[in-house]
Amino acid sequence: MNALTTQNVSTLTKLVKCVNAYSKRLSSHFIYFPDNEAPLEGETSKMNMMQAINNAMDLTLKNDPTAVLFGEDVAFGGVFRCALGLQEKYGKDRVFNTPLCEQGIAGFGIGVATAGATAIAEIQFADYIFPAFDQLVNEAAKARYRSGGQFPCGGLTVRAPCSAVGHGGLYHSQSPEAYFAHTPGLKVVIPRGPITAKGLLLSCVRDRDPCLFLEPKILYRSANEMVPVDDYTLPIGKAQVLREGDAATLIAWGTQVHVLLEVAQMAKEKLNVNVEVIDLMSILPWDEETVCNSVKKTGRCLISHEAPLTSGFGAELAATIQEECFLHLEAPVSRVTGWDSPFPHVFEPLYLPTKWRCLDQLEKLLRY
Amino acid sequence: MALKCGVRVFKLNTIRQAVRLLSTHSSPEAVQNAKVGDFPGARAPYVTELKFLSEASYDPIPIYRVLDHNGQVIDGREEPNIDKETLLNMYKTMVQLSQMDKIMYESQRQGRISFYMTNYGEEGIHVGSAAALSPSDLVFAQYREVGVLLYRGMTVTEIVNQCYGNCEDPGRGRQMPVHYGSKQHNIVTLSSPLATQMPQAVGAAYALKRVPNNDRCVICYFGDGAASEGDAHAAFNFAATLDCPVIMLCRNNGYAISTPTREQYRGDGVGARGAPLGLRTARVDGTDPLAVYRAVAAARGRALAHNQPVLIEAMAYRVGHHSTSDDSTAYRPAEEIHKWNSEESPIRKFRQYLEQKGYWDVESDEALFKEARNRVVKTMQEAEKKKLPPWKEMLEDVYYEMPPRIQKQVKQMEDHLKNYGEHYPLDKYQPE
Ligand SMILES: Cc1ncc(C[n+]2csc(CCOP(=O)(O)OP(=O)(O)O)c2C)c(N)n1
Numbered sequence: 001m002n003a004l005t006t007q008n009v010s011t012l013t014k015l016v017k018c019v020n021a022y023s024k025r026l027s028s029h030f031i032y033f034p035d036n037e038a039p040l041e042g043e044t045s046k047m048n049m050m051q052a053i054n055n056a057m058d059l060t061l062k063n064d065p066t067a068v069l070f071g072e073d074v075a076f077g078g079v080f081r082c083a084l085g086l087q088e089k090y091g092k093d094r095v096f097n098t099p100l101c102e103q104g105i106a107g108f109g110i111g112v113a114t115a116g117a118t119a120i121a122e123i124q125f126a127d128y129i130f131p132a133f134d135q136l137v138n139e140a141a142k143a144r145y146r147s148g149g150q151f152p153c154g155g156l157t158v159r160a161p162c163s164a165v166g167h168g169g170l171y172h173s174q175s176p177e178a179y180f181a182h183t184p185g186l187k188v189v190i191p192r193g194p195i196t197a198k199g200l201l202l203s204c205v206r207d208r209d210p211c212l213f214l215e216p217k218i219l220y221r222s223a224n225e226m227v228p229v230d231d232y233t234l235p236i237g238k239a240q241v242l243r244e245g246d247a248a249t250l251i252a253w254g255t256q257v258h259v260l261l262e263v264a265q266m267a268k269e270k271l272n273v274n275v276e277v278i279d280l281m282s283i284l285p286w287d288e289e290t291v292c293n294s295v296k297k298t299g300r301c302l303i304s305h306e307a308p309l310t311s312g313f314g315a316e317l318a319a320t321i322q323e324e325c326f327l328h329l330e331a332p333v334s335r336v337t338g339w340d341s342p343f344p345h346v347f348e349p350l351y352l353p354t355k356w357r358c359l360d361q362l363e364k365l366l367r368y
Numbered sequence: 369m370a371l372k373c374g375v376r377v378f379k380l381n382t383i384r385q386a387v388r389l390l391s392t393h394s395s396p397e398a399v400q401n402a403k404v405g406d407f408p409g410a411r412a413p414y415v416t417e418l419k420f421l422s423e424a425s426y427d428p429i430p431i432y433r434v435l436d437h438n439g440q441v442i443d444g445r446e447e448p449n450i451d452k453e454t455l456l457n458m459y460k461t462m463v464q465l466s467q468m469d470k471i472m473y474e475s476q477r478q479g480r481i482s483f484y485m486t487n488y489g490e491e492g493i494h495v496g497s498a499a500a501l502s503p504s505d506l507v508f509a510q511y512r513e514v515g516v517l518l519y520r521g522m523t524v525t526e527i528v529n530q531c532y533g534n535c536e537d538p539g540r541g542r543q544m545p546v547h548y549g550s551k552q553h554n555i556v557t558l559s560s561p562l563a564t565q566m567p568q569a570v571g572a573a574y575a576l577k578r579v580p581n582n583d584r585c586v587i588c589y590f591g592d593g594a595a596s597e598g599d600a601h602a603a604f605n606f607a608a609t610l611d612c613p614v615i616m617l618c619r620n621n622g623y624a625i626s627t628p629t630r631e632q633y634r635g636d637g638v639g640a641r642g643a644p645l646g647l648r649t650a651r652v653d654g655t656d657p658l659a660v661y662r663a664v665a666a667a668r669g670r671a672l673a674h675n676q677p678v679l680i681e682a683m684a685y686r687v688g689h690h691s692t693s694d695d696s697t698a699y700r701p702a703e704e705i706h707k708w709n710s711e712e713s714p715i716r717k718f719r720q721y722l723e724q725k726g727y728w729d730v731e732s733d734e735a736l737f738k739e740a741r742n743r744v745v746k747t748m749q750e751a752e753k754k755k756l757p758p759w760k761e762m763l764e765d766v767y768y769e770m771p772p773r774i775q776k777q778v779k780q781m782e783d784h785l786k787n788y789g790e791h792y793p794l795d796k797y798q799p800e
Pocket residue numbers: 072100102124125128131512560561562590591592593594595619621623624625686690
């Protein structure tokens with residue numbers, strides 16, 4: 001962990017609520033907009049998202065003696081090193097490798113939680129979560145309901161790296177949130193950077209229901225923020241308005257939030273309009289109130305996600321928005337997403353919902 | 369899997385499986401009085417002593433080898449009868465593979481390709497098995513079996529083009545590097561999710577066996593880690609219960625990324641799961657191409673003559689890092705690797721064998737290495753110049769026929785590029 005430094009709170013512009021305008025270019029497809037508002041007073045430390053997740057798990061293992069952390073290659077820290085040093089610190093019976101079997105990892109985690117302990121299960125890539133689909137969708141999600149509340153498995157949190165990295169191809173790039181969003185009983189959460197990762201992961205770990213925590217892997221090392229070193233949680237089911245505006249509402253989660261923040265900046269510069277940007281943060285349950293209040297105010301809405309268009313989570317948002325905000329809408333709700341194909345390797349720059357595609361669509365939306 | 373030596377066992381011809389469950393201390397009287405329990409799920413003798421079996425109840429499955437570490441045949445009767453040309457072809461494939469691995473690994477380091485995985489230490493498994501098969505046998509692979517592809521006749525050019533994902537990649541640049549496939553060479557295109565190919569291989573074998581006068585079998589390669597997936601168990605069980613002509617070949621190289629086999633499984637390796645499930649099973653020295661050859665040739669004979677599924681566990685060591693994304697010094701001592709790079713190196717062993725037979729010498733070897741390296745370098749230079757496939761291929765092959773909804777998306781992207789094309793690396797892709 002980096003040396004502890006106190007947070008240097010920069011002056012916030014009027015429009016940017018808690019996002020730093022001094023963003024950093026990370027890859028061809030987005031610029032990172034760090035949070036610069038700590039959710040907690042006190043000491044902070046510069047952390048990337050991998051370190052913030054490591055820190056949240058460290059706090060969990062320290063404060064909850066029942067907590068265990070496991071998955072493929074987790075003993076040496078996991079392939080993305082989020083568990084780095086935790087086995088040395090807490091021992092092999094608390095932080096350990098499992099055999100290579102995702103259905104086993106999820107089922108084992110459900111068992112740990114059923115017996116009253118806290119389970120943090122790592123799936124190496126979200127693309128490999130599907131062997132565990134049955135355990136998560138039919139078991140974890142339905143445990144409380146089918147037992148009349150006798151055997152819930154809220155102690156389970158499943159972490160999985162997701163989304164595009166520039167060269168992941170079909171099986172190291174997917175964003176599978178929509179599959180799980182169709183599952184009453186699960187909670188599905190996606191952070192946009194280190195501060196949200198720590199607060200949301202700690203919420204998931206303590207939540208009374210099983211949670212799927214999807215970590216946009218491109219942010220692990222590249223996104224740095226001043227993260228409070230103490231324990232804090234961010235509420236599951238609450239979206240954040242990152243930038244206020246009146247011309248349109250832009251909604252995303254994970255990496256795509258940063259794409260839309262740049263689009264908002266471009267809209268200001270090129271079109272001279274102020275658009276509102278919302279990070280949904282929690283896919284299931286999702287924050288209908290924040291979203292609909294914003295769309296009622298702006299009358300226009302653009303949703304963007306990396307996953308394919310058809311039956312992506314944007315569809316659920318769009319349907320609800322039309323229902324709740326119909327009389328306020330000045331244009332149909334727009335979606336800019338990955339195309340309806342598997343995630344392609346060399347075509348990634350043309351597959352992603354780039355800032356240019358979002359801006360193009362935003363212009364149409366404003367002109368409608 | 370044999371019961372531990374010296375143990376007296378019942379001789380009940382009809383009960384093969386039951387033999388394994390017997391108490392190791394049964395007295396002869398018990399044998400005489402034994403009654404056979406006849407349940408739908410098992411037919412086995414009754415005993416009155418409760419006994420749990422353990423790992424120690426069985427001898428470990430022995431490791432079959434033909435060559436010692438100096439490339440000398442240990443028992444002349446076991447030396448397979450392979451002609452000189454084939455033997456040299458096997459060796460040349462191993463060398464070509466190792467040189468390609470070296471250069472491609474380096475090229476990833478230089479940012480020329482996005483990813484790579486080497487095959488070091490497992491070359492003997494590849495050529496030994498490939499040489500024992502017919503080119504028409506269907507291959508389902510994991511990823512670390514590139515020697516099989518080369519031996520089958522896939523060219524370095526085809527392999528390098530796939531890694532570049534350029535317009536000559538048959539996979540159309542859609543998959544990450546090392547995800548090869550070739551209809552022509554009967555190699556089913558690889559996919560990253562582990563072990564998914566295993567039950568698929570069994571299904572393919574079932575379909576082949578129903579073809580009149582079938583003369584093809586299926587071989588399925590998988591790692592010691594992949595063997596832990598649920599699909600692996602499904603594959604073994606389906607292969608046995610449905611009598612499929614399939615060879616399940618486990619490359620047990622000691623690691624699954626950082627996870628050593630000690631944390632992957634208990635008991636006697638992956639081989640221990642074969643016989644109890646009804647697969648003919650053998651364990652071989654995977655650093656010995658001749659041992660692998662003999663085992664796979666025999667397995668192929670069984671598969672085709674009797675539709676018998678066979679499990680072969682080939683023991684080796686993953687000499688390289690897991691992939692270009694991995695640094696194995698974080699979880700294993702560098703000294704551990706040494707033995708597998710020297711005395712147990714399959715390439716070295718096999719070269720010594722060929723030299724002893726008078727088929728090979730130092731000069732030929734130097735020339736071969738040079739030629740192998742040059743071929744890769746030259747191919748890479750060509751591959752680098754080639755454009756990527758036309759961008760619209762991104763949305764082709766999702767279905768046999770492109771549905772209207774995807775057609776609409778192609779149109780949307782076309783329209784978008786009319787105004788915003790300058791922001792995309794369109795010059796990298798072939799024009800339509
Ligand atoms: C279902 C699934 N889970 C996880 C992974 C990530 N992964 C890729 S290779 C690998 C290790 C495989 O080890 P093994 O089967 O022993 O083969 P080896 O790499 O040693 O040749 C893992 C965990 C994957 N590709 N698919």
